[in-house]
Amino acid sequence: MDVDFLKNILEGVKMGNIEIEDALKELKILPFEDLGYAKIDHHRSIRNGYPEVIYCEGKTDEHILGIIEKMSQKNCNILGTRVKKETYEKIKKIYPNCKYEELGRIIKIQNKPIENIGKGxxxxxxxxxxxxxVAEEAYHTAHFLGNNVKKLYDVGVAGIHRLLNNKELLFDARVIIAVAGMEGALAxxxxxxxxVPVIAVPTSVGYGANFNGLSALLTMLNSCASGISVVNIDNGFGAGYLASMINKL
Incomplete structure (x- = not known):
């Protein structure tokens, strides 16, 4: 549900095309719809500018499908993260327009045009x-939320000339998401x-003393460079979402 949905209801009541009782049926699910196993926040796009995103890890396929069904009824664009391929195959049978980004484990169901809200x-x-x-999760999140997103992969500090040879791409950015494991020095x-703002994403990539991403997280938190914010380990979604919020300001 978004602002346009509410405007359409109010306009319909004003013009006499929608009965007041019918309008109340639609509005009474605000701010959320209780399915028993989930409370869908239909009001979120009005408050935050983006609809609720489905975190699929740990959810049953039946619950995921139930949430998608209710969100689709409101003509929402649907983004799901941490989705298993087997789950996607089940969703695809019911929603043929569902797209799967296998590397980033993202599903996308586009029910209406995506407005480009990014300034850069x-x-x-x-x-x-x-x-x-992890980078792909960030990329597809930011892109689905209405941004122009570019990739610059495999340019870590072990071969820093690779990064410096692409500095024009960095200088042209409005927001940068830096994704790195090991010691996490890239950010x-x-x-x-x-x-411009740099959003650092530590990954769980690395040998034993990496502690599943903890070493990269601590390096990024202790960065001597200014203008860096840090999200949680492997949280590509959080980085893509934050970058989108910054880019639309």
Whole structure:
């Protein structure tokens, strides 16, 4: 549900095309619709500018399908994260317009045109190839929320000339998402080159002392470069969402 949906209801009542009782049936599910196992926040796009996103990990396929059904009834564009391919196959049978981004484990159901709300480019940068799945989650999240998004993968500090050879892409960005595991130094390097916000995403990529991403997280939190914010380990979605909020300001 979005602002246009509410405007259409109010306009319909004003013009006499919608009965007051019918309008009340639609409005009474605000601010959420209780399915028993989930409370769908139909009001979120009005408050935050984006509809609720379905975090699918840990949910049953039946629950995911139930949430999608209710959101589709409101003509929402639907984004789901951490989706297993087997779950996508079940969704695809019911919603043929469902798209699956396998690397990022993202499903997208576009029920209406996506408005480009971004003021500039978001650039997603990775330290290595192993960081790409998390980067893809960030990329597709930001793109689905209405932004121009560009990729710059495998340009970590072990071969920093790869990053410097693409500095024009960095300088043209309005927001940068830096995704890296191991020691997580990429965000500091990027932050020292640009005059725009850098969102650092630590990944769980690395050997034993990486502690499943903790070393990269601590490096990013302790960065000496200014203008860096840090999301949780492997949280590509959070980075893409935050970048979109910044880019539409």
């Amino acid at each position: 480019n978001i650039v997603v940068v990775t330290g290595g190839t192993s960081d790409i799945p 500091s390097v990027v932050g020292g080159l640009v005059d």
